[in-house]
Amino acid sequence: MIPMLWEIIGNTSCIINHLSTAVVVIGCIFFFPYIGEDVKPFTPEKAREIVMSLQQPAVFCNMVGDWPALHWDVKHLSAMLDGKTIQFRIGLKTMDLVPQFETSCSYVKATLEQFLAWSSGQPSCLSGPFSCFKHSKYWAYADYKYIARIFEDKEEVFQDVRWSDFGFPGRSGQESTLWIGSEGANTPCHLDSYGCNLVLQIQGRKRWHLFPPGDTSFLYPTRIPYEESSVFSKVNVANPDLKRFPEYRNATAHVVTLSPGQVLLVPRHWWHYVESIDPITVSINSWIELDADHEARVEEAVTRTLVCALKSAESSSDGDPWLNPTEVEATSHEINLQYLNQAVSAYFKCQKANVPEQAHPSSSGAQQETRASRKRKRQVSCETEDCQLLNHEFSSSTFKAEKLQKVPFGPHLIQVLPQSQETSSVGAGAVASDDRDLLHENEGGHFGKLHCTRKQLLMSNDCRTPANQMDSDSSPNASQAALSTNDLLDCLVNPHVIRLVAQLLLERARV
Incomplete structure (x- = not known):
């Protein structure tokens, strides 16, 4: 093969005139497969x-x-x-x-x-x-x-x-x-x-x-x-x-x-x-x-309960296509409430798993310090995650983890x-709004969507174990009573929530 290639190169004037290019071509064809074919830019x-x-x-x-x-x-x-x-x-x-x-x-x-x-x-x-x-x-x-x-x-x-x-x-x-x-x-x-x-x-x-x-x-x-x-x-x-x-x-x-x-x-x-x-x-x-998905599932469960309840109360002849085809059917209030409880249970299970065990504080000062520490953690989490949607605080250089010191852009x-x-x-095509491709030569620096079916209600942390097969730690117990319809309604009619809903309705009426 090697003599044949050199013969081809010898007969190809464009490659002879660009010997350096020919060397690159040879390197790519013959040497690359033997010196790291499976090597990827990131582990x-x-x-x-x-x-x-x-x-x-x-x-x-x-x-x-x-x-x-x-x-x-x-x-x-x-x-x-x-x-x-x-x-x-x-x-x-x-x-x-x-x-x-x-x-x-x-x-x-x-x-x-x-x-x-x-x-x-x-x-x-x-x-x-x-x-x-x-x-x-x-x-x-x-x-x-x-x-x-x-x-x-x-x-x-x-x-x-x-x-x-x-x-x-x-x-x-x-x-x-x-x-x-x-x-x-x-x-x-x-x-x-x-x-x-x-x-x-x-x-x-x-x-x-x-x-x-x-x-x-x-x-x-x-x-x-x-x-x-x-x-x-x-x-x-x-x-x-x-x-x-x-x-x-x-x-x-x-x-x-x-x-x-x-x-x-x-x-x-x-x-x-x-x-x-x-x-x-x-x-x-x-x-x-x-x-962070555990808290999001609680919000989704509340949303589903409200949407299904309100839309199912409408006349079936109104022709309002409110349910996306990716959703099979509007689920009953009983199923939605069960889903909500499973979401809440999974959230607290995740919270418990992420908080390291600490010695019981021997003084009220220690208890206050622990509570303050947890509050700070929650505030940091809020700033970097969910509160971005409410406060509209966003920076393209913000990261969830401090361990990623420098992003290896290139x-x-x-x-x-x-x-x-x-x-x-x-790079010419990295962020362009036209049809140009991204350039490798850049020189710069439903099933739910997580495959957690609603019919399985909620999955465990690895998103593979149905909620009804979770261990006892994830189910409501004496310290975490099951949420009822009245609990949900009590939160929904909270004056703060009602005030926000009224403001949103007034904004809609102005359009």
């Missing part, structure tokens, strides 16, 4: 540290080159599914001032082979499931497709997804979700109540518009349509109605175009609007659990900066 421990600590979006490069899942383009997936149909959400390509929520879309069941034919404009689609939707006017999106469900008879494919490289051993395709879309397919702007998000792009490109938690009030959040763990924005980010939503002018979009082989980190409570910009896109994501971890900060130090 699993370092990658996990970044994922769990970084409070701004970033793109990992050169971390998944050996993942078999990189071959999961639509043709490959079509062969894997072997004629199995999946549901596609259909939306209009025309840009309206109102977001295209899932409740306003059409739905069809089709094979990936039929999807490929339709997306390429083949005449055979005139009689297929997409026959009512012209490819030039509509987009199709197979979203929220849980790999564990669609490949339940082919569990071996779970290992094609290796989140262990990011420091999460045992996490594979079984804990991941598949997304397949045509050009224009999009997800309305929303934030996820739980966890942070890792997204692998496989085929085509997607453009992400991300907003920090501090922009929440500028994005006009809503829970209708209702979906557990998703808070939607009333603003169509792609075509905002500034007359109706003037505060959106104050929002700061971080825009990035994700290309195949790159992995995007979406930190906790970052808003995101996602759109496919190539004819066909395929991506895989996994939501990573965080300790060619392997690209910072996603605000749209107005497209400087040369970040």
Whole structure:
């Protein structure tokens, strides 16, 4: 092989004239596989540290080159599914001032082979499931497709997804979700109540518009349509109605175009609007659990109880599509209250596990010191987590953990900066709002979404043990009485809550 290569080089004038380039080519082809083919820019421990600590979006490069899942383009997936149909959400390509929520879309069941034919404009689609939707006017999106469900008879494919490289051993395709879309397919702007998000792009490109938690009030959040763990924005980010939503002018979009082989980190409570910009896109994501999720589940349980109670009291003939298609049905008050109690139990179990055992204080002074210490910890947690949404305090350089002293931004971890900060130090495509890709040459520095089913009520810390199988420490006991409907109502009609609700209703009436 070596003599043949030198012969080729000798016959190729362009390479002879650029000998240094030829040497690089030789090094890449012949030496790289033997001196660290599996070497990645970050160890699993370092990658996990970044994922769990970084409070701004970033793109990992050169971390998944050996993942078999990189071959999961639509043709490959079509062969894997072997004629199995999946549901596609259909939306209009025309840009309206109102977001295209899932409740306003059409739905069809089709094979990936039929999807490929339709997306390429083949005449055979005139009689297929997409026959009512012209490819030039509509987009199709197979979203929220849980790999564990669609490949339940082919569990071996779970290992094609290796989140262990990011420091999460045992996490594979079984804990991941598949997304397949045509050009224009999009997800309305929303934030996820739980966890942070890792997204692998496989085929085509997607453009992400991300907003920090501090922009929440500028994005006009809503829970209708209702979906557990998703808070939607009333603003169509792609075509905002500034007359109706003037505060959106104050929002700061971080825009990035994700290309195949790159992995995007979406930190906790970052808003995101996602759109496919190539004819066909395929991506895989996994939501990573965080300790803060336990408190979020309590909030979600309260929200579900209220929404289901109020909306189920309406006339069934009003035609109000309030429940997102990702939610199977409105659950009963009994189930919702049980879910709320399980969420509260899990929260206190997590709190107990995170507080180290201390000797019983022998004086009131010691007790006060312990309480003060705990109060400070809670205040710090509030400042770095949930209170960002209420106080709108956000800094792109804030981290959850102090151990991440310096973020290793560079060619392997690209910072996603605000749209107005497209400087040369970040790279030509890292934060651009146009169609350019991220550059590796950058020289700069429902199932719930965590696979915790509502029907299982709540999961334990590892998100795998159903709540009804938890140990006795997680169940209500003498020191933690079960919450009743009256307890919930007493909190809901608290004067502070009523005052806030009245203010929100008055603000809505002014629009």
